[in-house]
């Protein structure tokens with residue numbers, strides 16, 4: 001049975017990568033396989049997670065490329081070489097250049113730890129997002145999986161999951177609550193994307 005080939009871009013801990021790996025090895029996402037993980041950070045724990053799961057990894061050092069466009073061209077080439085059909089950004093801290101986005105038009109997903117379009121955009125990453133949510137007095141937050149276009153945190157939304165913001169929450173406690181939902185949301189959104197783009201692939205693979 002055909003499996004959709006996924007490449008993942010990471011920079012850090014990789015808990016969302018882990019959720020995708022785990023899901024791809026159960027019925028949740030058995031229609032997909034992760035074939036390559038690329039990091040822009042040598043020390044990213046995400047690389048260890050991938051290696052432990054016997055997935056090919058690459059560390060690509062941005063400093064060795066003369067421009068951001070060249071760097072993202074290299075990412076595109078490495079993905080194409082492995083016949084990657086979908087790229088998932090999972091805590092990847094660089095903004096994708098237009099050449100990669102064109103190379104994988106409508107085939108790049110990102111997960112953001114807030115309910116977009118609120119609390120997105122340049123500088124909105126990590127704890128800053130959760131601090132801003134708490135400061136604004138919002139009663140709920142959550143996570144968003146969306147297609148990547150040329151603006152930060154902007155493309156069409158595939159899926160959101162919500163959590164309450166509780167009295168006494170700190171950015172850390174809220175982040176933990178949101179992250180749990182991210183680990184459910186990302187595999188589910190990938191599955192939805194595959195069902196839309198490839199029809200019936202997921203249905204067949206989970207049937208056997």
Ligand code: GRF
Pocket residue numbers: 012013014015016017046090091092111112113126143179182
């Ligand atoms: C997550 O909160 C994700 O929403 C954001 O970066 C964080 C990555 O965490 N884009 P991890 O590396 O997957 O643990």
